[in-house]
Amino acid sequence: MRTAVITLAAGRHRHLALQQAGLAAGSRTPDQYIVVAMNDAGLRSVLAERRPAATIVNCPVRDGALPLARARNLGAAHALEHGAELLVFLDVDCVPGERLLDRYAQVARDPAHRRSLLCGTVAYLPPPPPAGYRLTDLPTLAGPHPARPAPAPDETHQGTDHTLFWSLSFALNADTWHAVGGFSEEYEGYGGEDTDYGQRARAAGVPLAWVGGAPAFHQHHPVSSPPVGHLDDILRNAEIFHRRWNWWPMADWLDAFADRGLIRWNRSSTRWERTPPTKADATTRDPRLHRT
Template identity: 40%
Template sequence: MNASRPASVSVLTLARGRQDHLRNVILGLAHQIRLPDELVIAAMQDAPFEDLPDAPFPIRQIVVPGEELPLARARNAVAAEADGDVLVFLDVDCIPHPALVSDYYAAATPGSGLSMGEVMYLPAGAAAPGWTIAGFDAVAERHSDRQGPPSEPRRLCRDYRCFWSLNFALHRQDWDRSGGFDEAYSGYGGEDTDFGRTLDAQGIPIWWIRGARVYHQHHAHCMPPIHHVTSILRNTEIFAAKWGHRTMEHWLKAFRMMGLIEDTPQGLRILRDPGPEDFALCAQADDMPYAASARVIRALEARQATIPLTDRTAQLSGAAAS
């Protein structure tokens, strides 16, 4: 950081569609205690967004097309485009608390590593026009599968697999040192864990911090993400070739238990496409603030426990012979 001037902050987000979600992100940034110096949007579609709300900071867009979600490439693109010393990455469905930018501004100093702020999940309808932060705080919930904020200002995250890109920040010096996200990954899944593993290998610490809160806007989602089986299988094999073992094992476990995939000597293989029963099991209902893989895996394990052992053996033998 240049000691002769204060650090600048670039907020970076990626979006395909989600116009209403993006509008709420901009409104949340417009009410920051410490305004960002810019917002850079990667439009993962054929054209930039139109009719965005006015904001008290510059908004720039870059188009990052791709039939599958180019998540790794888009994050690298917005970081390369940004002018800021501090890079704040927000998913487009995350409305920032008014203190988010100031919290990350304090945390993301040169060499300090990557910081992950708090995430709260909103029920359906909570982010309707006229929303307030006080209203969010009254109804938002923490995710049962995720680490909560530390009681101290920050706590070292000792498991790189806990990194996820929903809400994080780091100084540009640490970003440059990391090399960014690996663009071998395309579509959904794997690029986050790969980035966390890269930071771990390079000795760049990952921190949980208290504050830097976002409110995750409710939207239809499946967890485990059965709508992304193809890219998850491809990306876990890319991870295995790079690091010597697969990632996203909890999702792979659920896919196996649902009969969607199997292991073969040649690698993972898709057995069938997910059907209505699978989506009914994994989908986030309107009364659920978030989808959770652990809930689905528990249901699958309970279902499997009711199947007689002889039937389970026959199912396994049939799958192996197919």
């Protein structure tokens, strides 16, 4: 199958370089390697003169919120226009295992899973040593994430819970992509668009298939838990999701924001909203009190 690997990037250049090296070291290299640049002019120098050769697709950013859904759709459209039969999406932080592309292609050809959303395992790596990660060491550094199924290397398990879908590593053939209809571009910024995609797949009658032997290794980077820096994106996207599917996604994050007093549940409007700042907050934030 003519295979395209699609990744989105806005920074994380070291992570992207190791992903490209992982693709080059695999038992199968992609026919297309498409990197969607979200206002990242420096990507070309990172990817140039390395294998596999990368095609950069530009995705402008409006209002500062990363358009993750639109960027994935642009990457898929480019791949399909150039003859891709199998789309493999990898997060920029994810390094593919040696047989990831082989296993995705093998399962995609299986009549039992031809119309499925294929999900490989993802292992979260510890911080790298000073010299950086070595590709050969990655399988020994961490096991698959415990919150997702992890079939044996030669097994594939049918999944029934579409809420477990995530976009770090997944694959599907061209017909399945068209059946689901791509990612909803109503979402912008961080959170919710991949949970929505799982529900779109469920509504389209597209099952999940958990693929053993197709590991990806998520490179370590600092995170904020809950992701307070993305609070406004999460609130907006959670409300879009609730309107579409009638339940609230990212519930742990919303509860954590509420516990910190950052948001509150409005009973009259039955929605989450930002907590109004107190007088103390306003005083603390008054720039006139911080002049030197």
